[in-house]
Each structure stands twice: as structure tokens, then as C-alpha cells.
Amino acid sequence: MDIKELLEQSKDAVTVRRVFGEPIRHGDVLVVPVARVAQGGGAGHGQGRDGKGEEIGSGGGGGFGYSATPAGVFVIKDGEVRWRPAVDVNRIVLGGQLVGLALVLTIRTIFKKWHRRR
Template identity: 70%
Template sequence: MNLMELVEKSKDIATVKRVFGEPVRHGDVVVIPVARIAQGGGGGQGQGRGDKGDEGSGSGGGYGFAATPAGVFVLKDGDAIWRPAVDVNRIVVGGQIVAVVLLLTLRAILKKRRRTR
């Protein structure tokens, strides 16, 4: 597969339907899921001699795609309300970082107090 084929296939992946999912209806309420989409690709090529004097050549390519939930739009009674998705993992990691910084700060303060006595 060459690089141009890879680029063409990647266009099909990052579509509006991937960002905005199919609406879900429940009575008079419509919920539209929304996602954050990230994609990237790259390629390479090489020619010439290798380090050991043997014939060199090369090729390469790659593509990455990631989607994470962003939230939902709730349509009810003519109003559109945004409800963001809560990323519990991000909250937990943030709390751990704050706790580590707090503990290191307390440690430094206690060490300084011991030296001044």
C-alpha cells in the first residue's frame, strides 16, 4: 500500500458521523453523542547503501486514529443542552498529582524546620 492510498483511506475514517454519532430518540428527547477525534499518519522512504556496505532500500508508512467521548447534546422541547462526558481517569490522575506535590511540599517544609532547631 502506498502513501496516497493510506491518505485516501484515512479520509473515510475521520467523518462527521464519527464525531457526531447516530441520534438516539426516547419519547420527545433526542440525544446526540459527540466524540473527540484525533488522527495522524506518516510515511518514509530510503535508498542508498546500508552501514555494512550491502544494498540499501526502504519504505514505510503508518496511521493512527483515536476517539474519546466528549459528551452529548440533549434536544428537548426545542432546546439543545450540552452535557459533557466526565473522564474519571483524568480526575483520579489529577488528584494523585496534587497529592504528590502536596506531600513533597510538606516534606520540604518539615526538613527546613528540623534544620532550624
């Protein structure tokens, strides 16, 4: 795969449709889903040489990838647009665990200092 081919495939993968989903109409309400999209890619080519400086082979490769996570929705009703963010429960749980761990370590440190003073 050469670099031009990789770039063409990458352009096709990242479109507005990846960020804004198909609008959903329910009665007089229009909902437009929105996602966070990130992409990355790379390519390379190289040649191998032996100890005498003679070429013994060459190769190349490349690739790209992207990810999308829900960000929320735009709700359009009666000409008024409202943003409703998506709630990531996993992030909330992880944050709670980190706060709990910090609390436990702080309490442990306080008890150790208190115990040494006695």
C-alpha cells in the same frame, strides 16, 4: 503501500460519523453523542547504498492511526439544546494524586526547614 493509497484510507477513516454518533431518541428527547477525534499519519521511502555508492536495496512504508474519546452529548428537548460533558474519572483521579503528591512534598520541605532551625 504508496502515499496516494494511504491518503485515501485516511480520508475514509475520518468522517463526521466518527465525531457525532447516531442520534438516540427517547420519547421527546433526542441525544447526540460527541467524541474527540485525533488522527496522524506518515509515509517514507528510501534507498540503501554500499560504500562504493552502488544501490543495494530500497524500501518504503507508511501508516496512520486515530483515536476517539467521549466528549459528551447534546441533549435536545422541546427545541432547547443543552451540552452535557462526559466525565473522565481517570483524569480526576490522576489530578487528585498529583495534588496529593505536591502536598506531601511541600509538607516534607516545611518539616525539614523547621527541624533544621531547632
